[in-house]
Amino acid sequence: MKYALITGASRGIGRAIAIKMAQEGYAVVINYLNNHEAAQQTLEQIVAEGGNAELLQFDVAQPEAIEQAVADWQQRHPDDYIDVLVNNAGIRRDNLMVFMQNDEWESVVNTSLNGFFHLTRRLLKDMITHRHGRVINISSVSGLKGMAGQVNYSAAKAALIGATKALAQEVAARKVTVNAVAPGFIESDMTGDLNQDELKKLVPMKRFGKAEEVAALVAFLASDGAAYITGEAIAITGGL
Numbered sequence: 756m757k758y759a760l761i762t763g764a765s766r767g768i769g770r771a772i773a774i775k776m777a778q779e780g781y782a783v784v785i786n787y788l789n790n791h792e793a794a795q796q797t798l799e800q801i802v803a804e805g806g807n808a809e810l811l812q813f814d815v816a817q818p819e820a821i822e823q824a825v826a827d828w829q830q831r832h833p834d835d836y837i838d839v840l841v842n843n844a845g846i847r848r849d850n851l852m853v854f855m856q857n858d859e860w861e862s863v864v865n866t867s868l869n870g871f872f873h874l875t876r877r878l879l880k881d882m883i884t885h886r887h888g889r890v891i892n893i894s895s896v897s898g899l900k901g902m903a904g905q906v907n908y909s910a911a912k913a914a915l916i917g918a919t920k921a922l923a924q925e926v927a928a929r930k931v932t933v934n935a936v937a938p939g940f941i942e943s944d945m946t947g948d949l950n951q952d953e954l955k956k957l958v959p960m961k962r963f964g965k966a967e968e969v970a971a972l973v974a975f976l977a978s979d980g981a982a983y984i985t986g987e988a989i990a991i992t993g994g995l
Contacts, residue, residue, distance in 0.1 A: 756807070759977065760784040760837045762815050762874065763844030765794035767943035768893065771966035772841055773797055775974045777806030781839065784811050784828065788844075815844045815870030816862070825877050836881035839977045842871045843893040845911075852906040860907045867911035871918065879926065888931035889977045892919050893969075896939040896992050912937070916988045923986030932985035934976050938969050939992030959994035 759776045763769040765787035774797070777783045783801060785808055787794035794810050801808040813824035829836075845867040848859040875890055882888025897905050898912025916935050923933040940954055941964045955961050972991055975981055 756782045756835065757838045758782045758784055758832070758835055759839035759841065760786060760811070760878070761841040761843055762786040762870065763788075765790045765797055768938065768941060768966045768969050769841075769843040770797045771970040772843060772973050773808070774801055774804075774806075775967070775970035776839065776841075776977065777801040777808060778804065779974050779978070781977075782807040782809070784809055784837065786811050786813065786815070786824075786844065788812070788814055815842075815874060816865035818869075818873045821870075821873050821877060825874075836885060837878045838882070838885075838887060839889040839891070840875060840878050841891045841893065841973060841977075842875065842915075844870055845893065845895075845908075847905070847908055849904045849908070851904055855907065863907040864911045867908070868914050868918075871915055875922070879931070882931045883926060883929045886930045888926075888929075889981075890919075890922070890931065890933040891973050891976050892916075892933070892935040893973075894919075894935045894937040894988060896937055896990060896995055899937050899988070899990060919988060920986045927985055930982070932976070932982065934981075934985060935988040936969060936972055936976070937988055937990045937992070939964060939990070939995045941966055941969060957995060958992070962993065964991060964993055 759781040761769050761773045764773040764785040773783045773785050785797050798808045813820040848863050892915050894915045895912040897909040898916050901909045919933050919935040
């Protein structure tokens with residue numbers, strides 16, 4: 756059984772990725788922070804479709820919580836390892852930089868960037884040992900071009916792309932690929948507060964993307980068909 760761990764998988768893009776990976780035959784480890792009900796709904800949908808899934812609650816912004824959760828999982832699965840890691844968890848705390856508070860900066864960076872570091876480092880050794888693994892980091896168009904009011908989010912997501920390109924070079928010889936996906940405006944809980952009618956005018960395709968479209972790209976990058984793709988940041992933005 757191949758295992759895929761998706762962080763922030765209780766809803767939105769994370770949920771879509773979890774469901775898609777289960778459809779591709781992976782046993783899915785659904786990470787979430789607080790919303791147990793939503794995480795349980797993700798699990799139940801996967802199981803109802805004949806897939807395998809389990810919940811793993813921890814805060815990606817807390818290194819000690821990551822260590823404990825992964826150790827507990829490994830104790831329950833002594834003969835298995837996480838073959839695919841999707842670093843999807845992220846939060847927005849938008850504000851103009853001149854007004855931005857320390858906690859608005861730190862919470863966003865801790866979740867998107869530091870969470871990637873601590874969790875990926877913890878799982879990477881097993882991928883290297885087994886000479887097979889996929890690390891897929893969910894960045895953002897904000898990390899490619901920057902967004903006013905999102906200096907914290909843009910910084911974290913841009914750094915994630917840089918880390919992707921560097922780590923890819925470190926582990927390529929061990930048949931571990933590392934790629935980033937940079938979604939634009941996607942219909943999800945995270946974009947629910949945005950003015951969609953106005954923002955759609957900026958997108959050449961004149962619509963927001965669907966979480967399932969991002970999930971399809973992630974599933975391809977996790978597949979054997981993408982074995983020669985590494986160190987890339989692939990935008991999925993409708994031409995934005």
